[in-house]
Amino acid sequence: xxxxxxxxxxxxxxxxxxxxxxxxxxxxxxxxxxxxxxxxxxxxxxxxxxxxxxxxxxxxxxxxxxxxxxxxxxxxxxxxxxxxxxxxxxxxxxxxxxxxxxxxxxxxxxxx
Amino acid sequence: xxxxxxxxxxxxxxxxxxxxxxxxxxxxxxxxxxxxxxxxxxxxxxxxxxxxxxxxxxxxxxxxxxxxxxxxxxxxxxxxxxxxxxxxxxxxxx
Numbered sequence: 001x002x003x004x005x006x007x008x009x010x011x012x013x014x015x016x017x018x019x020x021x022x023x024x025x026x027x028x029x030x031x032x033x034x035x036x037x038x039x040x041x042x043x044x045x046x047x048x049x050x051x052x053x054x055x056x057x058x059x060x061x062x063x064x065x066x067x068x069x070x071x072x073x074x075x076x077x078x079x080x081x082x083x084x085x086x087x088x089x090x091x092x093x094x095x096x097x098x099x100x101x102x103x104x105x106x107x108x109x110x111x112x
Numbered sequence: 113x114x115x116x117x118x119x120x121x122x123x124x125x126x127x128x129x130x131x132x133x134x135x136x137x138x139x140x141x142x143x144x145x146x147x148x149x150x151x152x153x154x155x156x157x158x159x160x161x162x163x164x165x166x167x168x169x170x171x172x173x174x175x176x177x178x179x180x181x182x183x184x185x186x187x188x189x190x191x192x193x194x195x196x197x198x199x200x201x202x203x204x205x206x
Contacts, residue, residue, distance in 0.1 A: 016121030023128030
């Protein structure tokens, strides 16, 4: 079982590094939408890595089934929350700072 | 050992996200940071459950994931509309 342990360590360390990368990206990126990218991309993979590593630690049991359920739910709900957040910010009138097209213009959802 | 390191890494990530929630220039930055804190809390509870050997705690993590998603969507609706789409005597009074 030493191979399973090492594999689960690799998964958990990858998840920890991705999580910290997301936390740093939230501070380094200049714009709300790019911060959304930093969080939304790393969050799903970080959760997946952690839960796969933890289910390797618990072995085949009811606990790993529950971890799988958390993984399935986060796999669908995290991108949905990110999309809802971006949509609400766009509808709320927050302009993307990095997009030159929107500088000096009033934001218009239907440019034609 | 490795689970303690994982828990510390999650706590570092949560503190970075909390700093963004306090500093955030716009409202949406704060909601984003709170969403991130919620997701990392789910992972922290799961890691703690495996670390302490009490795997029943994973149920708490599952429930927290459900509540976190519903909470973020509800806050977004509140910010977008200004109310919770109530249709009642309050709307007729306006």
